[in-house]
Amino acid sequence: MKATESVLWPLARRAARTRALAARLPDLNGKTIAELWDVIFRGETIYPLVREHIRKRFPGVKFVDYTHFGNFYGAREEANIGERLPDQLREHGADAVIVGIGA
């Protein structure tokens, strides 16, 4: 008979506790959508098209485009999405945010 061995689980405990999403906004009319962009993958073309699409359905929507927030990934990441971001979003009256692009 071949010898057997018992082995330990080789992964580690997951730390994350599940959190719920913020409430959605069924009607975007009168709401402000802020854009966060990591300055890659043709966002300069994609974001205007997305704005156009949403405005067609919700003519009263407002956008704060990505130039107001700076690149949220990279050299200025800490400054742009650290403690400052929530205040910035509040200052711009953001009700929702589109974040891109990648994963």
Next chain:
Amino acid sequence: MLRAAALVESHGIPTASIVASGFAQQANVLKKGLGVPLQLGVYPGAPMVDSEEVLRKKVEEELAPALTSALTHPSEEGVAAEEEPAPGTIVFTGTFDEIQEHFLAKQWSDGLPIVPPTRERTDRFLAFTDRDPDEVLRAVPPEGREVSILCIAIAGVMAGCRPEYMPVLVAAVEAMCDPRFRIEDAGSTPGWEPLVIVSGPIAETLGFNSGQSAMRVGRQANTSIGRFIRLFLRNICGYRIPPGAGDKGGIAMTFNVALAENETFTRSLGWSTYGEDRGFKTGENAVTMMSVVAISPPTYSAGDRAETHLAHWADVFGATCRYWCHTGFKRGVWHLLIVASPSIAQVIAAEWPKDEVRRYLHQHMPVTVERATHYAQMTSTPTFDLSRLVHEGILPAHYAASDDPQRSVPMIIDPAMVDLLVAGDPGRNQSRAYMNNHMQGPPVSRRVTLPGRWKEMLDAAGNSVT
């Protein structure tokens, strides 16, 4: 990107995130790791290769409707992870072959046979640290798992390390867990691989090869520690290639064996060692982790004058690195590690201190603005603009000195971003350059802490060079 979305959601603001379809699986791993069922709009395919017309159609018909829905409709999706064993639990009993098959089926193996992580073998590793096995260093993306001393020991066993390597393994993981290292980017598409650089007398004690074929698989210390890093990234972080999903390396590269310096020879030249350059005292043991995204050809240089070799380095390493320099420009950081064989280091050190070498390479590895911009546009960034990067304080002012696209700027942003290390065959005049992936994996060092009874334990372990 999803981390930014999770941050926004935590402030009660709904988000929709744009991902290309090729990133969707990785996004799902990250969502689970964050514990937040973030809503996505998926762009089908790769936006960088679509025509304007195709891109418009995809955005109008698929991406924009999905983003709109993500902001307006609640998600039914959950991200609760399945029940898992507690750390230290025995999860399987079988023969050697059965264990291999089990680990392969569970995606816990790197494809090579692993050393079965029994409790006894794991305890032998834990004996080589005074740290509590349950001590948690931090939670690491993308799966959000807690890095513990225990899980380091288990990965070390599996990789074929010796128990006495444990202090090096802990220091290596501590360095990778430093936020400056950005382990969260270790699964990015360039497919970079961490390099372990071991400094101090421990390299000789543990039998590292710093001489001929220093970077070849074959010496247990160099090889198994390199493999340990890949297993750690796979099992603890969750960077798995298909059929797993956390690793998004496009083509990627395999693990680097650990690198050690020929410190005795380096000192004989009057140069500081790599470890001393990293801020450690002579005789201190340390580990430095850095990402490697590309390696130069084996570069031979001849002559008995320093500048002859350096001009050749600037030429060959400059050609190797030129394409990727835009990534450093975008982040203001990009390191180059040059590994020089002893014979070349001897010629250079006879005339120039290390800082002079750094300054020379900074001055003699140029790229035109037109080329750097082109490379950025090809890769991911159609809007690349050096002037903007200077305006944002990411690059020094001289990078925007004029509007002439044919002007040259230094590929190396700062001379201090060039590192030098002496290793390799003393009998051959060869060097190689190891290119880091900008702010993803810049060099980060940690002191190696030995257990209280190190010498006695080492003697008992009977460490030998194998």
